[in-house]
Amino acid sequence: MSGISPMIGAGIASGVQVVAVGVGGPMLVGAMRKVRCRLEGRVGPPILQPLVDIRKLFRKQRLRPDQATWIFPLAPVALVATVAVAAVITPLATTRPALGSGSDLFVLVYLLSVGSALLELEGLDAGTAFGGMGSSRAVTIGALAEPALLVTILALSATAHSSNLPAIVRATLGDPGSVATPQRLFALGSLLIVIVAESGRLPVDNPATHLELTMVHEAMILEYAGPDLALVTVGEAMRLTLLLGVFVNLVAPWGVATTTHVSAIAIGLGALGAKVAVVGVVLAVFEVSMAKVRLFRIPELLAGAFVLALLGVVSGLVVR
Amino acid sequence: MTDGTLIVAGAALGLGAGVSGAALPRRFRVTAAATLVWGACALEAAAAVHVLATGHPIVLRSAELLPFTGVDLVLNPLGALFVLLVAIVAVPATLHGIGYAQHGSATRSATCVFPIFVTTLLLVPSAGSVATFMVLWELMALTSLVLVLVDHGRSQAAQSAAAWYAVFTQGGAALILVGLLVLAAHANGQSFAAIAHHARHLAPAVRGLVFVVVLVGFGSKAGVVPFHVWLPKAHPEAPSPVSALMSGAMVALGVYGIVLVGDDLLGGGPVWWWLVVLGLGGASALFGSLHAASSTDLKRLLAYSTTDNIGLALLALGASGLFEATRHPLLASLGLVAALVLVLNHAAFKGALFLSAGSVQVATGTRDLDQLGGLLRRMPQTGALFLVAAAAITALPPLNGFIGEWLLFQALLHGAASGNTASDIAVPLAVAAMALTAGLTVVAFVKAVGIGFLGRPRSEAADGAVEVPITMRLAVGLLVGACIVLGVIPTLVFPAVERAVKTALPGVGTALLAHGVDVQLVGLRGVLAPATLAGTMTVAVLVVLMLRRVLAHQPAPRVVEAWGCGRQLQTARMQYTATSFAEPVQRVFDDVLRPVQDLDVSHVAESRYYIEAATFHNAVDDGIERGLYRPVIGAVRRWGQAARALQPGSVHRYLGYGLGALVLMLAALAMIA
Numbered sequence A: 001m002s003g004i005s006p007m008i009g010a011g012i013a014s015g016v017q018v019v020a021v022g023v024g025g026p027m028l029v030g031a032m033r034k035v036r037c038r039l040e041g042r043v044g045p046p047i048l049q050p051l052v053d054i055r056k057l058f059r060k061q062r063l064r065p066d067q068a069t070w071i072f073p074l075a076p077v078a079l080v081a082t083v084a085v086a087a088v089i090t091p092l093a094t095t096r097p098a099l100g101s102g103s104d105l106f107v108l109v110y111l112l113s114v115g116s117a118l119l120e121l122e123g124l125d126a127g128t129a130f131g132g133m134g135s136s137r138a139v140t141i142g143a144l145a146e147p148a149l150l151v152t153i154l155a156l157s158a159t160a161h162s163s164n165l166p167a168i169v170r171a172t173l174g175d176p177g178s179v180a181t182p183q184r185l186f187a188l189g190s191l192l193i194v195i196v197a198e199s200g201r202l203p204v205d206n207p208a209t210h211l212e213l214t215m216v217h218e219a220m221i222l223e224y225a226g227p228d229l230a231l232v233t234v235g236e237a238m239r240l241t242l243l244l245g246v247f248v249n250l251v252a253p254w255g256v257a258t259t260t261h262v263s264a265i266a267i268g269l270g271a272l273g274a275k276v277a278v279v280g281v282v283l284a285v286f287e288v289s290m291a292k293v294r295l296f297r298i299p300e301l302l303a304g305a306f307v308l309a310l311l312g313v314v315s316g317l318v319v320r
Numbered sequence B: 001m002t003d004g005t006l007i008v009a010g011a012a013l014g015l016g017a018g019v020s021g022a023a024l025p026r027r028f029r030v031t032a033a034a035t036l037v038w039g040a041c042a043l044e045a046a047a048a049v050h051v052l053a054t055g056h057p058i059v060l061r062s063a064e065l066l067p068f069t070g071v072d073l074v075l076n077p078l079g080a081l082f083v084l085l086v087a088i089v090a091v092p093a094t095l096h097g098i099g100y101a102q103h104g105s106a107t108r109s110a111t112c113v114f115p116i117f118v119t120t121l122l123l124v125p126s127a128g129s130v131a132t133f134m135v136l137w138e139l140m141a142l143t144s145l146v147l148v149l150v151d152h153g154r155s156q157a158a159q160s161a162a163a164w165y166a167v168f169t170q171g172g173a174a175l176i177l178v179g180l181l182v183l184a185a186h187a188n189g190q191s192f193a194a195i196a197h198h199a200r201h202l203a204p205a206v207r208g209l210v211f212v213v214v215l216v217g218f219g220s221k222a223g224v225v226p227f228h229v230w231l232p233k234a235h236p237e238a239p240s241p242v243s244a245l246m247s248g249a250m251v252a253l254g255v256y257g258i259v260l261v262g263d264d265l266l267g268g269g270p271v272w273w274w275l276v277v278l279g280l281g282g283a284s285a286l287f288g289s290l291h292a293a294s295s296t297d298l299k300r301l302l303a304y305s306t307t308d309n310i311g312l313a314l315l316a317l318g319a320s321g322l323f324e325a326t327r328h329p330l331l332a333s334l335g336l337v338a339a340l341v342l343v344l345n346h347a348a349f350k351g352a353l354f355l356s357a358g359s360v361q362v363a364t365g366t367r368d369l370d371q372l373g374g375l376l377r378r379m380p381q382t383g384a385l386f387l388v389a390a391a392a393i394t395a396l397p398p399l400n401g402f403i404g405e406w407l408l409f410q411a412l413l414h415g416a417a418s419g420n421t422a423s424d425i426a427v428p429l430a431v432a433a434m435a436l437t438a439g440l441t442v443v444a445f446v447k448a449v450g451i452g453f454l455g456r457p458r459s460e461a462a463d464g465a466v467e468v469p470i471t472m473r474l475a476v477g478l479l480v481g482a483c484i485v486l487g488v489i490p491t492l493v494f495p496a497v498e499r500a501v502k503t504a505l506p507g508v509g510t511a512l513l514a515h516g517v518d519v520q521l522v523g524l525r526g527v528l529a530p531a532t533l534a535g536t537m538t539v540a541v542l543v544v545l546m547l548r549r550v551l552a553h554q555p556a557p558r559v560v561e562a563w564g565c566g567r568q569l570q571t572a573r574m575q576y577t578a579t580s581f582a583e584p585v586q587r588v589f590d591d592v593l594r595p596v597q598d599l600d601v602s603h604v605a606e607s608r609y610y611i612e613a614a615t616f617h618n619a620v621d622d623g624i625e626r627g628l629y630r631p632v633i634g635a636v637r638r639w640g641q642a643a644r645a646l647q648p649g650s651v652h653r654y655l656g657y658g659l660g661a662l663v664l665m666l667a668a669l670a671m672i673a
Helices: A006-039 A049-059 A071-089 A105-125 A129-157 A165-174 A176-180 A182-198 A226-251 A262-288 A295-319 B003-023 B026-054 B077-101 B108-126 B130-151 B156-187 B192-199 B204-222 B231-237 B240-265 B271-294 B298-325 B329-364 B380-393 B400-415 B421-453 B470-488 B494-504 B530-551 B583-588 B623-646 B651-672
Strands: A061-065 B058-062 B071-075 B512-515 B518-521 B554-560 B596-603 B611-619
Touching (some): A006 A049, A006 A071, A006 A226, A006 A262, A061 A071, A071 A105, A071 A226, A105 A129, A105 A226, A105 B421, A129 A182, A129 B421, A129 B583, A176 A182, A182 A226, A182 A295, A226 B530, B003 B108, B026 B071, B071 B077, B071 B108, B077 B108, B077 B470, B077 B494, B108 B130, B130 B156, B130 B192, B130 B231, B156 B192, B156 B204, B156 B231, B156 B240, B204 B271, B231 B298, B240 B271, B240 B298, B240 B494, B271 B298, B271 B421, B298 B400, B298 B421, B329 B400, B329 B470, B329 B494, B380 B470, B400 B421, B400 B470, B470 B530
Parallel strands (some): A061 B554
Antiparallel strands (some): B512 B518
């Protein structure tokens, strides 16, 4: 298939990425749940359970709280749509996704924040105590995660002299040693903490809880039911997968396709799935061994991430 | 019509607007003044566009208009960009004012002074000499002061706000005057061209002193920490079209002043100047966004957010100067581009936000977020416009706020590798400050939209709100349209920004290339495709909408009561308020915010285990005002009280003072001689 034009090839590759993230996301969540359950001595639901749940939710009726505005039905759509756009432009299975020239780490962060911001607004839309509580906590965590996130990007961009994500991945492929520099290691440590915080996993938020005093994300989306809830669930799973996909391609980009050749993309997809699954399992094991921290201890965790990122930048300057 | 005549005719129209606002009968004066103001804006903007298109400055001189010095007008591309900025805010603000005037504040003084304020705003960037600049600057300060006081009859706070504003604007103007006079004295001439020519040969200490003095002067106008305390007082009290102009345009002229003196007149400076600018910018951004996140008054929130946005612009400006001082001209021009784009974008979204806050105030009579709620259902268009403007200020793509932040981040990112100790330390901290600011801005504006426009109304006034007249919605719509256009096709204004940057940093290659619709940095690796991004996002939203329609078995939603833990009939008091929404942030940053909290519990007489009543009071006041200015004001007051002892009312004693002073002066003169 070498006769295929690069533009179309990139388009196909990006489409594959979106589908992979869309279907793989719920599966990743299922796998992480399975690992948790087995470690806790339970059998646990099948890995495909989240997909089944989503299908079930789509069959239910949509509910709209009486005070809600058009933001309420828009937020889940915007969440899924922005994550999908991010999956189009991010180098996950290939370093040459469609529109890859505009695929910037900075753009990625702000693109994902569109969905978060709308969900946070939606929390206030129904006029209940729970929604407000959830969005108030979510914006606080988001605000505190931001410095760590952008300084991490600064540290990661140093190798390629650009925050363009495909360029960073390609630069890492060309210079494998750059993965093990203190700069990169510190930055990736920080990035992992931020990913955990942004996707509402333990120890920042417990996705399995419905205890009002502790929940963050679940409180915010409490009013959703049926297809809207299905979209939120898919969107959150996709976001986790996407962020972990970016993470693994920064840690160990090997296997990712550098061309738009079909076989290369297939290998890239397989490698991506394997790497994300490994990181997901590690995160799940990690989650079993720890409890959710108090809301007002989260700033300390994120400050730690920020210090790591800053160390990354500084060590880059020292080593230079 | 020649280009110079455009400026003169614009100024004449503006003054004519002022006269007609004062002289015409009540029925016509608002519309007549507004029409003439639009004319003035159109003519000045035409002159500015001409300058930006050709790159040749317009020079005008009239020796007769001002005694001793004459009037010098030089409109170069840098100034022209700011003239355009003022016009972008002034046209919608005037339109909004027509509707706003029907709800009071259409006094004769307001309709007379407002056009003059707009005219001076339009003319300040074309001043070409110290005298002209100071006259226009003072006129701008005085007219805006009058406009802050328009509602003084209704609110005690307006009087206090005006007093604070007067002190800062006059103190700032005095400092600017001192700085410019020192330069003029050394240059042996007061035109900016002469000053720029001679300033390079000044002693470094003099240059540094002038820069710091002028920075403080312009910083007090731009609302930079710690000279920002007038902003959260004056912006809420002024009528909304005036607050929009003050916050969108006048504050931007403070940034213009810093660029004018720092880059244009002094031709750049050593690293420490720009580290000071960077520090002030970072402090302003953080302090402003933190207070915006914890404010409950909508316009106070917007005022603090102005400090935050100007702080970001100064961050870019400081980085630009820093890179220039360390001989990285490409990065320097990128930083300046970022600063100008940030200020331009700020004018668009902050203008829209202040005008919609005015619409809310007209519709509900309050700007206290804890009294609002549910406005998106009652004022659908104003609410939607406010939402888009809020999304723009929180830098969500594909709106204009995002472009500015991206440019700032790119400038800092590439500067991080420039290999200089000062920038090595400053750049990561600047990125961190910028990031935390961005996060806190999300808190502030999710709160402003979520508490103010969503949920249940928290007061009868909010419950009974109806949509404002079409003129007011149209005015906000124009600015929101600008936010969208500047976000999707930012390359539309980049040629103009590049011209302006070349004026301020001559001899520096420009970093930006308007590469079709993409933003591409030249000589650096960085591409942004805003139009493609916007298109992809739209397509994605449509596809997901369609998927939901196809996959859902019952697409039409059923309207139900929201879940209240089994409690039936929820009330508005169950919701989160602006105060409780910001509580986590306030608690995390309580060392900085230092909220004043007071819990008063009274127990039942029979048993201390039962509570009869509890009142909780929580207030976040400005720490800098409390710690820095209140003690000074207290000391002056005490000093004044002490000085009263000198004035017993006895004429003999006063004559004695006169004699004593005369003797002392003669003695001093004799000693000097």
